[in-house]
Amino acid sequence: MRTVTFPVGGLYPVRHKHAAHRSAIRNAILPAVSIVPLRQSHGPDAELCVAPGDKVGEGTRIGRAIGDLCAHVHSPIPGLVREIRPVTLPDGVISTAAVIDLAGSFDRLGKVLARHEWKTLRPGTLLRLIEDAGVVGMSGVSQPTHTAIDARAAASCRWLIVNGAESEPYVCADHRLMVEHPAEIFEGLQIVERLLAPDRVTVGIGADKRDAMRRMRAHDADGRRRDYVRLSVKYPQGDERQLIRAVTGLEVPSDGHAIDVGCVTVSAATLYAIWEAVVTRKPLYERVVTVAGNGVARPGNIKVRIGTPIGGLLAECGGVTDPVARIVIGGPLRGYATTDLTTPVLKYTTAVLVLTATEVNAAPTAGCIRCGRCAEACPMGLDPARLYKLVAHGRSGDAVDHGLYDCTECGGCGYVCPSRIPLVDGLRDGKANR
Amino acid sequence: MSTNPPQFHDRATTGRMMWAVALSLLPAAGWGVYRYGTPALSVIVVAVGAAVISEGVIGLIRRRPTLRDGSAVLAGLLIGMAMPPWVGLHVPVTAAIFAMLVVKWSFGGLGGNWMNAAAGGLVFAFYSWNRQMTGTGVDGESSATVLTTVRGALETASGPVGGPVGLLRAVGYPVSSVDVSVTDWMNARVLTVVGANLPGGYVDLFLGYVDGAIGDGSVALILIGTIALVATRVIRWEIPAAYFASYAIVTRIFGGLVFDDGYMAGDVLFHTLSGGVVFAMFYLAPDLSSAPTNRSAMLVYGAGVGVLTFLFRFYGAYPGSGAFAVLVMNTLVPLLNRGFRPRRFGTRRRRDPGGGVRAIAGAGRKP
Ligand code: SF4
Ligand code: SF4
Numbered sequence: 001m002r003t004v005t006f007p008v009g010g011l012y013p014v015r016h017k018h019a020a021h022r023s024a025i026r027n028a029i030l031p032a033v034s035i036v037p038l039r040q041s042h043g044p045d046a047e048l049c050v051a052p053g054d055k056v057g058e059g060t061r062i063g064r065a066i067g068d069l070c071a072h073v074h075s076p077i078p079g080l081v082r083e084i085r086p087v088t089l090p091d092g093v094i095s096t097a098a099v100i101d102l103a104g105s106f107d108r109l110g111k112v113l114a115r116h117e118w119k120t121l122r123p124g125t126l127l128r129l130i131e132d133a134g135v136v137g138m139s140g141v142s143q144p145t146h147t148a149i150d151a152r153a154a155a156s157c158r159w160l161i162v163n164g165a166e167s168e169p170y171v172c173a174d175h176r177l178m179v180e181h182p183a184e185i186f187e188g189l190q191i192v193e194r195l196l197a198p199d200r201v202t203v204g205i206g207a208d209k210r211d212a213m214r215r216m217r218a219h220d221a222d223g224r225r226r227d228y229v230r231l232s233v234k235y236p237q238g239d240e241r242q243l244i245r246a247v248t249g250l251e252v253p254s255d256g257h258a259i260d261v262g263c264v265t266v267s268a269a270t271l272y273a274i275w276e277a278v279v280t281r282k283p284l285y286e287r288v289v290t291v292a293g294n295g296v297a298r299p300g301n302i303k304v305r306i307g308t309p310i311g312g313l314l315a316e317c318g319g320v321t322d323p324v325a326r327i328v329i330g331g332p333l334r335g336y337a338t339t340d341l342t343t344p345v346l347k348y349t350t351a352v353l354v355l356t357a358t359e360v361n362a363a364p365t366a367g368c369i370r371c372g373r374c375a376e377a378c379p380m381g382l383d384p385a386r387l388y389k390l391v392a393h394g395r396s397g398d399a400v401d402h403g404l405y406d407c408t409e410c411g412g413c414g415y416v417c418p419s420r421i422p423l424v425d426g427l428r429d430g431k432a433n434r
Numbered sequence: 435m436s437t438n439p440p441q442f443h444d445r446a447t448t449g450r451m452m453w454a455v456a457l458s459l460l461p462a463a464g465w466g467v468y469r470y471g472t473p474a475l476s477v478i479v480v481a482v483g484a485a486v487i488s489e490g491v492i493g494l495i496r497r498r499p500t501l502r503d504g505s506a507v508l509a510g511l512l513i514g515m516a517m518p519p520w521v522g523l524h525v526p527v528t529a530a531i532f533a534m535l536v537v538k539w540s541f542g543g544l545g546g547n548w549m550n551a552a553a554g555g556l557v558f559a560f561y562s563w564n565r566q567m568t569g570t571g572v573d574g575e576s577s578a579t580v581l582t583t584v585r586g587a588l589e590t591a592s593g594p595v596g597g598p599v600g601l602l603r604a605v606g607y608p609v610s611s612v613d614v615s616v617t618d619w620m621n622a623r624v625l626t627v628v629g630a631n632l633p634g635g636y637v638d639l640f641l642g643y644v645d646g647a648i649g650d651g652s653v654a655l656i657l658i659g660t661i662a663l664v665a666t667r668v669i670r671w672e673i674p675a676a677y678f679a680s681y682a683i684v685t686r687i688f689g690g691l692v693f694d695d696g697y698m699a700g701d702v703l704f705h706t707l708s709g710g711v712v713f714a715m716f717y718l719a720p721d722l723s724s725a726p727t728n729r730s731a732m733l734v735y736g737a738g739v740g741v742l743t744f745l746f747r748f749y750g751a752y753p754g755s756g757a758f759a760v761l762v763m764n765t766l767v768p769l770l771n772r773g774f775r776p777r778r779f780g781t782r783r784r785r786d787p788g789g790g791v792r793a794i795a796g797a798g799r800k801p
Contacts, residue, residue, distance in 0.1 A: 008779060014444070092437070169442075241779060254780035328441040337437040353441070361443040366503065369448055369545035372670075372727030381778040383727065403778045411440035418448045419545075425438045 003207050005232030006242040009379035011412050013169050013235055013333065020292045020299040021172035021209075025180055027303050028316055030109075032102050034077050034307035035344040036062065037087055039095035040134070041142040043069025050098060054081045058107050059283045062098050065134070071144040071347075072134035076285040076305035078104040090329040090336035090343055097344070100307070113280040123151070123195050126278060133277030134284045134347070138269035139163065139174055140334065141240065142348035145270055149195050158262035160198035161247050162189060162271065164205035164212060165231040165238035168331030171351045173288040174268045176301045178205065178212035181272055184279075186219040188271030191278050193224070196264055202227040202247050206237070235333060236410040240265050242379055254406050289345055291317045295324040295354035304345055310352050311341030325360045328353040333411035366419040374413035374423060380406045384413035384423045391430030399430050407431075448544070451668045451722070452504030458659030459511050459717070465655050466648030470519035474648040478514035480523050484530035485510030492539050505544045505551075509533050512552035512717055515649025516710060516757070517559065518579060521566045528562070529555035549764045550724040552717075553757040560754040568753050579646040580639070581709045581753060583607055588692065597693050597701045598708075599635045609634045610643040639707035650713035660716040672729055673720040676736025677743075681715075682706065684744045692748055711743060714756025724764045730774035731767075738763045 038045040046063030050056060056075040063073030079102045087097040118126060131146035166174045178185060193201060203220075205213045207230040217228060229247060231237050241252045243265055250261040258265060266274075269288070276282045285306050292299040297318025304313055310329065314320060328335040329343060330350055345352075374384040382403045390399040404427060413423045466474045489506035493499035500506075513529050533555030541547040560567050568582045580602070587601045595601050603609075616637045625632055638644050642652025650656065663669045682702045689700020706712065719725065719739045726735045742759035752758065 008776060013442075090437075245779075251780050251782050254778060256780070326441055330439075332442040333440045335439060335441055337441055355442060359442055361445055361447075363443070363447045363449075366448050367543065367545045369723050370727060371451075371722040372725075372732075373446075375727050375776070376729070379779065381776045383775065385727070406778055406780065409439070414440045415442070416444050416446075418444070418446045418451055420443065420447065422438065424440065428438065 001213075001228060001230055003230040003232055004204070004246040005234050005237060006245040006379060008381050009377055009412065010234040010236065010242070011377045011416060012233065013415060015169050015233075018170065018292045018294075018299045020170075020290055020301055021175050023300050025176050025288055025301045025303050028305070028308065028313065030077055030102060031305060031308040031312050033082075033309070034075070034079075034100045034102070034305060035087060035097050035309060035342065036073060036076065036100060036307035037089060037095040037097040037344060037346065038063040038073055039089065039093065040073055040306070040347045041069060041071050041136045041144055043067065043071075043144070045096050046070050046073045048084065048096060048098070050075075050081050052081050052083050055079075055104070056081060056100060057104070058109065059285055061134075061283070065131075065144065068147045069144065071136045071146075072132065072283070074134055074283040074285045075100055076307050077102050078106060087342075087344070088340070089346070090338050090349075092336075097307075108282060113282060115279055116281055118191060118278045119194075123154075126191060126195060127151075129278050129281065130274055133273070133282065135270065135273045135277050136284070136347050137267065138273055138287060138348060139166065139238065139267035139350060140330070140348060142346075145266075145274065149192055149264060149266070153259055153264055154196045156259050156262055157196040157264045158199045159248055159264075160193065160196055160201045161243060161263060161265045162201070162203040163238055163240075163243055163265050163267040164203065164209065164216070165243060166206055166209070167231075167233065167235045167237040167239075168333055168350070169235075170292045170353055171290050171331045172292075173290045173301050173350055175206070175209050175212055177272050177288055178209065178268050179215050182212075182215040182219045184275040185268050185271045186216065187279060188273075188275035189266075190222065191274055192266055192271065198264070200227070201225075202229060204229050204231045204243060204247055206231050206233060208233050235412060236379055236408070238267075239379070239408055239410060241408065254403070284347060287345070287347060287349070289313065289349055290351040291353075292351065293328075293354040294356045294359055295320050295322045297321045306347055307344045309342045309344055310338075313345065313352055314341070314354065320354055322356045324354055325357040325362065326353075326355045328355060332359075333415060334409070363420045365421055368419055368421055371418060373416040373418065377412040377416045379410060379412065380408060382406060384427065385421070387430065388421065388423050388426040391426050396430040396433060399427075404430050446668070449503045452508050454666065454668050455663060455717070456504055456508045456511055458663050459508075459515060459649065461655040461659055462642075462649045462652050462713075463511065463515050465642050465652040466515065466519070469642070469651070470648060474519040476523060477517055477519060477521060477526050477648060478511065481514030481517070481526035481530045482507055482510035484527045485513070485534050488531050488534035488539075492534070492543075500543065503544060505538075506534060509538070509552045509555070511649075513555045513559075516552075516556050516647050516713065516754075518567065518646065519648050521559075521563065525559050525563050525566055529559040532558045545723050547723055548767065550718055550721045550757075550760050552721075553714075553724075553760045553764075556754055556757040557761055560752050560757070564752060579709070579753070580607070580644045581646075581747075595693055597690070597695060597699070598704045599633055599701065601693070602635060607635075610638050612641065612643060613637040636703055636707065639704065644708070646708070647710055647713075650710035653707050653712045656712050656716060663716070669716070669720040669722075670732060672732040673725055673736040673739075674715045676733045677715045677719050677740045678706070680737035680740030681711065681743055682740075684741055688744070689748065705744075705747070709747065709753070710756055711747075714739075714743065714760060718757055718760045719763075721760075724760075724767065726767050726770045726774070728771065728774060728776055730776070731770040734774060735763055735767065735770055738766065 135145040537554035538551040746755035
């Protein structure tokens, strides 16, 4: 089997050893209180459709999507809406959230859910099921899935790529899902194939996930031709542009989208959510989150309800042990640090990491020594040091000419910089203050 | 605290990298001190001391101490090691102060200097105290570097002389007993297999049994240090590799001319092992701040330093060709960085049949 990767930039971040990818997914205890933000994608808040005092069931819709960038939001637990209040999401954005107290009985918990036949359904119906369940990209890019695989995408899609790269260190939720639920993921893939009718299908799985590759291939028995490729462990192999470049050799144009080169990518976890939405008709209100880092007693992958405060999740993993340097929501390269243990798990929260000082390797910021490491690491062929200096000197316009908007904020430059210059912060400021 | 990504970092920090480079120099420096004794030690100590004090004073003035980043110690060490043990101590002191104050801090300190500080200090010394730096004519009893010996012998020789090593033998330059036994062993056991024969003298050059600068004599020890640096990616391999390749090629082609041996007769081994070329290759050229920042530019830069080293060494009036070549190429770095900037992702272009240029659209849309 081929191992493929992208040719320019990238890095091999330290892979701190932890056993989370070897232990089976555990179910979290249900949270007594759930804080459910209405912003569960990189779009606007969904429109609130409950009020304080309302009784909600497991999976009751509490937020209605407005526009294409937004997905429906459902109550993860049965109970009473205690209050509606603003919360700060890990990336600093403020969202309205419904605070729900656990009460009443469960419809789905602990029951074997009935299978619904989907092969006879029309594409429009399938898409509506996915939309109704509020499925978004589960592995970082939180685009609402029904807009990513709709009829417009189908018109241009020639090559469908399953993203099983999961190239951020520590994070292994998708890995476990592929090992434990390959049949479901596979059926999710069949659903997407049905919607998009691609000419080719390639399943790319990280080269460090041999067991996942084996399990996924074992379920590929419907006779359709699919290619399987190993993806290099180089970061950011899981990013859409790098993934497409590695698998197809095509480069998504700087000012274009994946669909401009005829490609659509879907992550393994998203396929699982699609399967749940279509086959079990279950809205997206829980997900698998990796809890890892040297500061956590029992690292693992936890199936947890959206809206669970991360404090509860950590307590479930034996709590925090060593002196902690940083609590990170998401992967260590793209994620955000937080000190607020009430921060809720979102649909696109892949991991909660508790990092100690030896893992973070913080150091005081020093002057740029022009070593070129950041440029070497940049997968987009940019010169981050130069862009940073342009932005710092108020010349964001020039920075744009040098590719500021090509930056995918992968964090690679900030990881390698020996002077610990906050390159990603700077580039982000440049984009914001243009 | 910034909550923005990334949330963890590579272990390398600027300080750690500088200290690692300094550390990797110690075996070679130790060899120099072992071979030349106290004079060598004083040159090194004085060079490091002068560099550290200059940096410290600047730190006091700027109220921002920078000594801990190790760059001052490193620059001092490089300067001291590139000098012969018999120089007067005012030479390393002035060179180190010049390197720190003029070359480094007048451009804003570490990272601001577009010129390699150590190389700048060295070239300054070579110009100011040429005879002391080459070792001829100082108080009658000092020895001369290998290169100076070759140059001297070349002036009186006529006709083909058997290359630099032949010349050295002709003027009676000594060969150590280590060289004799290692060369004999190699010729008897290893090289017979491929039908080659190694003349005496090269092993001395490789191990450092020759007179020259304190720290650049033992190529073997320098290589040990640099292998560690390249393996841990503190220095990038591109620059030394391109340097060696271009230097070896031009030396092979043209290096025989000055010895009346004609084209394609240059003694690559001798000219690489002697005169601090390996030192310049691994310690002066790949300096983080003054070298280019992307791979293609690094390769061109390394190749340029190699060719210039050859020119200055064979046809220049001054020794220290490596340091001088690095300085000249430093002035071209901004140009190289701009000229060889990598292509941005997603900007691959293709000529249209119509003559225009547009972004390639890959698999395209369904018909
Ligand atoms: S964050 Fe942006 S500039 Fe930095 S390496 Fe990633 S793409 Fe390049
Ligand atoms: S990695 Fe840091 S120190 Fe090196 S060139 Fe980039 S910004 Fe400057």
